[in-house]
Amino acid sequence: MLRLATLSADAYVRDVLPHSASLWSGERSFDEYVTEFRTLCASGFGRRRFRTLGLTVDGLLGASCKRYQRELRCGERTLRAVGIGAVFTPPEQRGRGYATALLGALLDAERAAGTDLAFLFTDIHPAFYERLGFAALPSRTIVLRADALPATRTPVRVLADAEGPAMMRCYAALDRRQVVALTRPPLIWDWLRQRARSRAERGEPVRLGLGRGRGLAAYVVGRRFPAVDTFVFDEFAFVDDEAGAMIPALLRSAAGDLRKVTGWLPPTPARSALPRGAVRPRPSAIAMVAPLSAAARSAWQQQRAPVMTSAADPCWPADHI
Numbered sequence: 246m247l248r249l250a251t252l253s254a255d256a257y258v259r260d261v262l263p264h265s266a267s268l269w270s271g272e273r274s275f276d277e278y279v280t281e282f283r284t285l286c287a288s289g290f291g292r293r294r295f296r297t298l299g300l301t302v303d304g305l306l307g308a309s310c311k312r313y314q315r316e317l318r319c320g321e322r323t324l325r326a327v328g329i330g331a332v333f334t335p336p337e338q339r340g341r342g343y344a345t346a347l348l349g350a351l352l353d354a355e356r357a358a359g360t361d362l363a364f365l366f367t368d369i370h371p372a373f374y375e376r377l378g379f380a381a382l383p384s385r386t387i388v389l390r391a392d393a394l395p396a397t398r399t400p401v402r403v404l405a406d407a408e409g410p411a412m413m414r415c416y417a418a419l420d421r422r423q424v425v426a427l428t429r430p431p432l433i434w435d436w437l438r439q440r441a442r443s444r445a446e447r448g449e450p451v452r453l454g455l456g457r458g459r460g461l462a463a464y465v466v467g468r469r470f471p472a473v474d475t476f477v478f479d480e481f482a483f484v485d486d487e488a489g490a491m492i493p494a495l496l497r498s499a500a501g502d503l504r505k506v507t508g509w510l511p512p513t514p515a516r517s518a519l520p521r522g523a524v525r526p527r528p529s530a531i532a533m534v535a536p537l538s539a540a541a542r543s544a545w546q547q548q549r550a551p552v553m554t555s556a557a558d559p560c561w562p563a564d565h566i
Contacts, residue, residue, distance in 0.1 A: 397494030
């Protein structure tokens with residue numbers, strides 16, 4: 246008998262993490278991997294907007310996933326969204342259709358609960374999710390030569406943790422110009438900050454900003470990887486076009502003596518701040534979306550062509566789950 250149910254943190258640590266660590270722990274030890282998961286579960290975001298699900302088959306775990314509750318702003322409308330991550334089937338249960346059954350049951354439950362759309366990021370087999378009603382979105386990277394970017398004569402400063410509210414205001418000024426975007430209320434910002442701290446070992450963290458008066462006009466967040474001569478930007482924002490013109494120089498400052506600057510192709514209107522560069526499809530973290538409600542299907546019909554043909558991508562790496 247198949248049954249979809251919430252998995253407790255203890256059950257997930259016991260039954261899933263020992264098997265999935267080789268896929269998703271990265272450079273973290275298993276203990277660090279477990280600690281990060283438990284910290285997420287205990288956080289404000291974790292208690293309100295995150296849970297782990299499992300499909301049990303005659304009492305045994307057949308497949309599991311993570312569920313993240315978000316909201317998507319589409320024009321003047323806000324849609325309820327659910328993010329699906331870490332879809333996993335134990336090796337001994339593979340080839341029996343349990344992941345398909347898990348996702349089918351989850352999507353049915355979300356439709357019944359009034360959720361408007363589901364989204365996910367996949368590293369392999371987008372066609373598997375397309376059979377369940379997901380559409381692959383443009384997912385690309387851009388590569389720039391650091392020495393081709395202009396230098397700045399405006400003083401650049403390292404941003405302290407206390408400047409989080411200023412970064413939020415700067416991001417909000419840019420976000421208001423985006424037609425379609427996952428929203429970032431304070432609870433989401435808290436989660437993103439927590440996740441960034443837990444993954445700080447991945448490269449050398451960089452947070453630089455440009456001031457204007459007493460405020461923050463622009464910022465860049467990313468990581469330096471000297472071993473591969475690369476600065477990877479995770480996000481940048483600016484309050485207006487004048488500040489946006491300073492983003493290339495801010496990226497050069499963040500790269501320092503490194504040769505290359507790269508990152509996900511930013512969403513509109515942030516994309517307009519970058520010069521032309523080498524743009525190529527991402528082989529991993531391919532964004533996919535499935536409209537579930539009539540409202541979401543209508544919005545998708547209106548936005549599909551602009552999204553699929555845009556010179557910008559739909560989301561930032563921070564939205565990756």
